[in-house]
Amino acid sequence: MQIREYILRRLMILPLIVVGTSIIVFSLSRVGGNPIAIYLEHEMTPAEVAEIEERYGLNEPLPVQYLAWAGGVLTGDMGWSAVSAQPVTEALFSRIGATLEMAIFAAIVAITLGIGLGTFGGARRDRLPDHLTRIFSISGASMPIFWFAILLLILFWVNLGWFSTGRSSPEIFASIAHPTGLYTVDALLAGNLGAFLNAIRFLTLPAITLGFGATAIIARMMRSSLVEELNEDYVDAARAKGLPERLVLRRHARRNALIPTVTVIGLGFGFLLQGTVVVEIIFRWPGIGRWMADAVLRGDQATIMAYVLFTSILFLSVNLIVDVMYAYLDRRVVLGG
């Protein structure tokens, strides 16, 4: 199959999967009982209840209700978010910047550290550094992110006092406008270096916590694909022509080992996405993860539905991009559905 055909096929399947996902999300909201519950107040007459049912279309058959909801989603109307007392769409977009900024920094941590560690271990196969890398990556996959966050807070916040929870020092950020919603970028746009460093300081612990699991995944993949590449004939050829080992590693083996590593970046992204819920709770970070956690505890279905749908579409898109990138990078790959 040609790459163009492959991409077209994937793009055609994507909307079908999104529709499937939206059906699951909608069904979820109806499994937990009648959604009318959150609109009801004490001492309402049956006539008033019926009127509410009428207004929100809750007396229609389920498929009609689904279409009404899906139509709303397409036009940007996802209902009312009870936890943030504003329309869901507004609430989502006012919080997405905080989560995005944390995830970007976590991804930077995960990709640089993961590739570095994987190379370090893979180039020293079956020696101590390799064993240490292996232990590190299995620990990363086993680490309860909530516990890791708490350990970091106990050490760096309670005992050393270097960092704190929250997103920034309010007095430093009082005079800074937020055109992008990313505090580091906003600080730079305002030309305020102090504010920039302040934002970085608050980002450090959450980004490390969030990036840890993904670091482990990337390190592990990088290690095993590097080991595989180092066994290839072209590496022997490079050595035979007298190239120093350092250059064999850097110019030849590592470059090729990066190709399969691209595939786990999608998996790592899923890790980051779901990690934000817990990390934002513990670090009091005002993003969409904590918004979801609040909604979960208060049974705010409109918010839960919007969050699940939004993160799934994000997750699907990233995976599509990763697969296409992989197909371009490695022409040997057999393209199948």
Next chain:
Amino acid sequence: MVDISTAPQSPPIPTDGPWAVRTRRFGEVSKQVLRNPTTVAGLVIIVLLLAVAFLAPLLTTPNVPDPYQMPRDWGTRDAPPGTPGHLLGTTSTGGDVLYGVLWGARTSLQLSVIVVSITVTVGVIVGSLAGFIGGRLDEILMRIVDVFLSIPELIFALAIAAVLGPSFTNIIFALSVVFWVKYARIIRGQIIHIKQNDYVDAARVTGDSKFRIYLKDVLPNSITPVMVQATLDMGGIVLTAATLSFIGLAQAGLAEWGVLVSDGQAGISAGKWWASTFPGMMVFLWALAFNLVGDGLRDVLDPRTEGR
């Protein structure tokens, strides 16, 4: 559960060839697995954790009426580790941390065994139908699997548990809904691969029924990666469940590690580190042990997929 020994029309335990081969293979695999020190370390931790789970009623006085609820000693709140009667200290509500740590192992064992049994069964059935029958059914089932995989695991489980309301049973249900898909995908791929082998054709020529070929030749040869994944999931499920209960989806006061970490979290700014630290370490050890063993199994049984 598909049980080979009670399959219709097949003798209870075949006495010849395949079983002897499989027993010998099991011996070889065990030897290879035990050669890896990290795998052995994982096995040792698993044995210790299982011992804790089984011995919890002997090591502590079970709380009445429900031993899975934390006993409260309101007179001794926030006691540090080493306090007489409270070796690992108490929580802000007077719960004994050691009790929670020990009974949490029991909770985790039940949880992981239940969820792994359900998800492996469902996954193997769906994946077998798709892979063995193929055609339109395969296409439909795999698109459903794609849809399930489109939502990140933890978020999906979180949403299900949230709409059903906070309870540990709902967490078990939510995890079962989320975790079966991987098995379906794995077993389908394996079966499609195994079906192409000559011995399957040979069985077809001898006139064996399709179901018999599936049970006798296809399933036993496809199951290895499922076992590896199930081992990894024994850890992953406890990790995910603890995350859900940390967020607040288990009933309060349950002797479960995530609940305890959540209870202890408020105290850390005041220097009360113990109520979160010990239970969290148990979650880590549990997941680590099963990951070490699963990883070692994969290296031996299935070296080509290493690192995925």
